[in-house]
Amino acid sequence: MSYFLTFLHSQLFVTPTYPTSDFSNQVLIVTGSNTGLGFEAVKHLLRLNAAKVILAVRTVSKGEAAVQKIVATTKCSPSRLDVWPLDLSKYDSVKQFGARVHTMDRLDGLIQNAGILTSNWETCETHESHITVNVISAALLGLEVLPKLRESAKKTGLRGRLSFVGSDLQYIAKFKEKETNGRIFDALDAKEGADMSDRYNVSKLLLLYYVRILAEMAPLGPESNIIIDNTTPGACKSDIFRDEVGWFKRMVMNVGISMLARTTEVGSRTLVHAIKPDLEPQAHGAFLMDCKIAKYVIKLSH
Template identity: 45%
Template sequence: MGFLYSQLFVTPRIPDGTDFSGQVILVTGANTGLGKEAARHFVSLGAAKVIIAVRNLEAGEQARKDIIRTTKCPDSVLDVWKLDLGSFSSVESFAERASNLPRLDVLLENAGVASNVHAISEKYERTITVNVISTILLALLLVPKLKEQVSEHGTTPRICIVSSEVHAWTKYKEQDSKDIFATLSDKQTANMDERYPTSKLMEVLLVRELAPRLKDSGIVMNMINPGLCKTDLSRDRNFQAFMLSVMKLLLARTSEQGSRTLVAAAAAGKESHGRYMTDALVDDAALSPFVRSEKGAEAGKELWRQLQPILDGISPGVTKNVDA
């Protein structure tokens, strides 16, 4: 019911007075969809630099030109950087490059994939690699840079993770596995029909697990539900395609309207730390009953316990960046 009400009756708003003057903002997956529209808003709202992080530089350049055309901003405000979340070395190179920025105010982790086709990237099923492992890896790699932002500029940097209400639409049976990531990645055991919702649930569980570890860092980490929006997200999906198209036709927000929820999270204050934003407002009550339950908290702990060695295996010591 909450979903239908939001889709039918709520148009998210960017809070009045939102201003990103002087800020440097990184948006992953900003060549299209919600990320591109959020980047356009950041430029219009005064950002000094918006970095469009993309796996396809040509698509990124087209988005850059389009944003310059519509906002009339100087060319220098927008940069296009290569980032492929399907490659851990790409994530590391990108983070290293970002660590050399003069400042970093917002890391908006928007890029994501929704597919029911089983494929492997870096030993793990692709959705899990892109939406979960690389997304968290990038956040952790940039924690030192964001802490530097706090100490050198005295501002509140944000890590915003774009999740989804579909985090509630999975049974997440893999949670009881001794090796969650292997079970998710094995073609024989992978439930690809629930894969996208499972990846979004894993993001939610991990934000709730990691945010408390960052509570004294000065960094705000929050997560976003943009609502159902008209984008190309389901382009790879060959199941339920008809039903999804009908739902989108009847209920979906435009990508610009959806992108307002991303912008609101990038501007949200400490009250949003570790919390879920839906309709551009902090609202943990909109999280699934499982996430809010003790079992959900335990599942988050176990997920983090199993993810740590994977992250440290990719980038030794990276999980220490969020040691409480």
């Protein structure tokens, strides 16, 4: 019950702060940025003087179309935007993206926004799709970019930021698979008996665990001056859920969205906050909600 009260208060009475931090001269990457939250986050970063923003997208043509829209809306120079392919359902794509990152002169921050939400069972890279995309590939991408972020922080003297977009739905994850006597990933890969209504929640809980462990392994200091955090945009009017559903379920969903959900622009403010240059050091390893460090926490021994 406490989570639902927190959720309702957040959605109905809290408006994330409009971003005002200065990103001058900085180079940033936003994954899943051709639409929705990532798209709006890119526009904010450009408004805040980012020198270059890379749109990491699964389909390059869609990324290029997004760039045209952004340029038309913000009137920014097209030279401040690049489109790089990244498919989180394929580990080779993540590794190739990482190799390209290693060739960059500078990288100041990454918003790991891309993810999936589906009620359909699918597998990619031998694992159920939520686990591959939202957890394993997200973790792999973080490890791929961390060395460049560290290198850039030493070169510029500015603290780098690595943010993973999670979800407050992690608070209500049933996570029945944790009760297995074997490997949890094996339990998550079993199609029979899988609770797909809980799988997104579980994937975001596992992502939080990863972020906390990575932050512990890479404490803030001279050798790793990078804030690593996990943030939730809250419930937003987004197109992440693309499954075909019956008319009644769709009607109920639309009513709920219209009553509670934030616009993608408002939700994107939380993504920008999570990588702002003046982010407080206490955010390292933390879960951020409504542009603040969440007080409602989950123990690692879940």
